[in-house]
Amino acid sequence: MYTIDLSGKNGVVFGVANEHSIAWPIARILHQAGARLAIAYQNERFGDRVSRLTESMKDVLLLECDVSSDESIIGAFDEMKQEFGTLDFMVHSIAYANRDDLKGNFSETSRDSFLMSIDISAYSLIPLVRYAAPLMEDGGSVLAMTFQASERVFPGYNVMGTAKAALENEVRQLSQEYGDRNIRINAVSAGPLETLASRGIHGFPDMRKIHAERAPLKRNITHEEVAKTSLFLCSDLASGITGTIIPVDAGYHIMGI
Ligand SMILES: NC(=O)c1ccc[n+]([C@@H]2O[C@H](COP(=O)([O-])OP(=O)(O)OC[C@H]3O[C@@H](n4cnc5c(N)ncnc54)[C@H](O)[C@@H]3O)[C@@H](O)[C@H]2O)c1
Numbered sequence: 001m002y003t004i005d006l007s008g009k010n011g012v013v014f015g016v017a018n019e020h021s022i023a024w025p026i027a028r029i030l031h032q033a034g035a036r037l038a039i040a041y042q043n044e045r046f047g048d049r050v051s052r053l054t055e056s057m058k059d060v061l062l063l064e065c066d067v068s069s070d071e072s073i074i075g076a077f078d079e080m081k082q083e084f085g086t087l088d089f090m091v092h093s094i095a096y097a098n099r100d101d102l103k104g105n106f107s108e109t110s111r112d113s114f115l116m117s118i119d120i121s122a123y124s125l126i127p128l129v130r131y132a133a134p135l136m137e138d139g140g141s142v143l144a145m146t147f148q149a150s151e152r153v154f155p156g157y158n159v160m161g162t163a164k165a166a167l168e169n170e171v172r173q174l175s176q177e178y179g180d181r182n183i184r185i186n187a188v189s190a191g192p193l194e195t196l197a198s199r200g201i202h203g204f205p206d207m208r209k210i211h212a213e214r215a216p217l218k219r220n221i222t223h224e225e226v227a228k229t230s231l232f233l234c235s236d237l238a239s240g241i242t243g244t245i246i247p248v249d250a251g252y253h254i255m256g257i
């Protein structure tokens with residue numbers, strides 16, 4: 001339990017698939033801080049698991065939302081408007097690429113799977129912000145999850161690196177557009193964590209090992225550390241921070257070798 005108080009605040013977390021999802025400890029810590037939460041999952045395949053996970057959480061609104069569909073996004077925000085009236089924060093913790101594109105040569109990426117990865121992993125932030133903003137009447141905080149493959153080459157990460165570059169650029173452009181409404185938009189750049197999504201990346205165990213060896217803190221980060229920084233960014237303590245990518249990576253990003 002941390003001392004940031006989010007009671008009276010409403011927020012939504014997109015991207016809980018299971019207990020290993022980065023979105024899950026983020027949802028838990030925001031809930032523990034007193035916020036009223038909506039938790040959005042991709043489709044009915046995840047529905048049972050997510051409702052079991054959230055069983056002990058008081059007053060949680062569960063929403064199904066496939067971000068590749070505008071209709072589904074609009075439906076989710078309609079429900080939030082009805083239930084909450086207003087929103088104070090939103091967490092985007094969503095990414096997808098075909099497994100075949102997360103190994104081998106980047107040059108082999110097909111047009112269709114490139115577009116699908118960018119659509120789900122990067123474009124989706126734009127409509128989510130567009131529909132969340134009218135509910136953020138007193139300003140708000142939006143948070144996305146990114147990875148350093150946006151600017152450095154991590155073989156195997158391939159098209160997802162392109163998606164993260166696009167996502168980080170969106171964070172900057174959207175933060176400029178919505179700044180005058182006091183809506184802050186940032187991203188956490190997390191070190192490698194074992195999750196459903198990362199399991200699909202070829203060479204991921206090596207990535208974790210190398211991170212732990214070379215990072216100044218000489219270890220991998222934890223899910224909890226991403227959640228703590230997310231709590232800070234969603235709270236008023238971060239009122240002066242927008243358009244920023246904050247690394248939570250045990251310092252790995254500063255290293256030359
Ligand atoms: N795991 C890591 O090492 C790591 C590191 C840095 C950043 N990230 C980022 O963190 C975020 C969460 O990933 P994770 O590692 O927790 O894996 P995860 O698989 O648990 O989460 C990915 C989520 O995206 C959702 N999703 C995929 N397609 C969707 C769609 N069409 N509509 C709605 N939701 C959809 C999945 O259902 C899932 O909940 C991603 O943006 C990922 O790139 C992960």
